[in-house]
Amino acid sequence: REKKRTNCNLTFTSIKDNKLIMGKSLESLSSNENLLLGIVCGAASKTCNYPLLVFKNYSQQGLGFPSLVPWVVYRGLPMAMLNLGGTTALQFWFTGFFQKGIRKFSNNDAYVQMGGSFLGGLASGIPCSIWELTMIQQQRFGGSIISAPSRIFSQYGLHGLFRGLAMTLGRESIFTLSMLGITPAIQKELVERSGLDSSSALAGGALSGAIFAATITHPLDTIKTCLQGDVQGIKFKTHAQTFSLLIQESHGSFLGLFKGLNWRIALISTTFFLVNDFKDRFAPFLFPRRLSTPHNSKKGD
Numbered sequence: 355r356e357k358k359r360t361n362c363n364l365t366f367t368s369i370k371d372n373k374l375i376m377g378k379s380l381e382s383l384s385s386n387e388n389l390l391l392g393i394v395c396g397a398a399s400k401t402c403n404y405p406l407l408v409f410k411n412y413s414q415q416g417l418g419f420p421s422l423v424p425w426v427v428y429r430g431l432p433m434a435m436l437n438l439g440g441t442t443a444l445q446f447w448f449t450g451f452f453q454k455g456i457r458k459f460s461n462n463d464a465y466v467q468m469g470g471s472f473l474g475g476l477a478s479g480i481p482c483s484i485w486e487l488t489m490i491q492q493q494r495f496g497g498s499i500i501s502a503p504s505r506i507f508s509q510y511g512l513h514g515l516f517r518g519l520a521m522t523l524g525r526e527s528i529f530t531l532s533m534l535g536i537t538p539a540i541q542k543e544l545v546e547r548s549g550l551d552s553s554s555a556l557a558g559g560a561l562s563g564a565i566f567a568a569t570i571t572h573p574l575d576t577i578k579t580c581l582q583g584d585v586q587g588i589k590f591k592t593h594a595q596t597f598s599l600l601i602q603e604s605h606g607s608f609l610g611l612f613k614g615l616n617w618r619i620a621l622i623s624t625t626f627f628l629v630n631d632f633k634d635r636f637a638p639f640l641f642p643r644r645l646s647t648p649h650n651s652k653k654g655d
Contacts (some may be wrong), residue, residue: 380450380534381457381466387641388446394636397435397440397627404431406621411493413614414579416603430492433499437485441478442629443529449474468535475530479523484515485581486522494583506585511521514585520593521578525571532567537626556630564623572618573611576600 373433380388400407405427412418453470461464491502506514536559540559544550549559577597580590590596597611 376647380446381453381470383450383641385447385450388450389443391633391637391640392443392446393439394640395446395629395632397439398632398636399442399625400435400438401431402628403604403621403624404428404434406617406624407434408493409620410614410617411490411579411583414576414615415494415583417494429496430489433485433489433492433502436499437482437489438625440485441482441526444478444481445471445474445526445534447474448477449530449534464539467539468531469535471511472527472531474534476527478530479526480519482526483519483522483578484576487515487517487585490579490582491585510585517585518578518581521574521581525574525578528571532563532622533626533629536566537563537630541630552634553631557627560626560630561623564619564626568615568619568622572615573597573608575618576611576613 383391408427411421423500434559445544449470451470452473453466456466456469473565488499488503488505491497491506492499495502503515537556537559539553540562541552544558545552548555577600579595580596580600581593584590590599600610600613601608602610
């Protein structure tokens with residue numbers, strides 16, 4: 355372990371099993387490399403846990419439990435893959451961009467990693483809001499990736515397309531902070547202090563980060579989901595009215611804001627784990643020259 359610690363000045367720090375610490379590594383990849391890596395990791399992870407997203411959305415909107423018929427529970431999957439793949443790509447891109455900028459003013463790795471991931475998530479919230487609106491509308495009413503947003507724009511204009519944007523910005527900033535900042539930081543600490551293998555440490559970091567992110571942002575996500583599922587504003591009209599109505603429906607309790615929290619914790623924890631794990635698996639394959647280990651570097655010298 356001491357030998358591995360002496361190589362901390364390398365672009366990618368190897369902890370165990372040649373696993374890479376997510377977040378810090380994005381600082382060293384190029385913008386296009388971050389973009390490609392994010393698309394691959396995001397889309398791949400969504401194919402694995404998409405039903406959890408459907409269950410969460412139905413629960414938040416009070417629609418009961420959906421049919422488990424595959425063509426129903428996987429309806430909207432292409433949009434979800436585009437959403438998470440595209441959002442993760444932008445989160446990787448913006449996180450790397452902001453990390454490089456913050457690095458010019460600070461050598462504190464934690465500050466660079468946390469600050470860059472928070473700002474990266476905030477910037478990614480704009481396109482993410484439109485993609486999720488399309489996906490939620492597909493889940494409820496069907497339609498294609500093109501027809502759903504086109505219908506909304508023709509009937510409600512830009513106001514309809516960006517319905518729930520403020521909630522999305524707040525949610526994505528904390529979400530990305532947890533995925534690219536908190537999760538890998540916990541993984542690193544668990545490996546170095548307890549001697550856990552990288553995969554077990556990643557699972558612990560993903561669960562811890564998911565519980566934090568899901569609990570803090572769930573009211574934002576619930577309000578956003580209700581607004582985007584009811585673009586017409588029949589039941590959910592504004593952010594404030596939706597907030598009040600959810601509390602009213604829970605007999606004055608804030609529990610209404612936490613509908614579907616169990617599904618969301620399951621969704622986020624698996625997403626954090628899968629995105630980090632896929633990144634560790636795909637990055638060396640996609641960018642072998644960037645990810646050469648000290649051992650491999652010596653062979654090439």
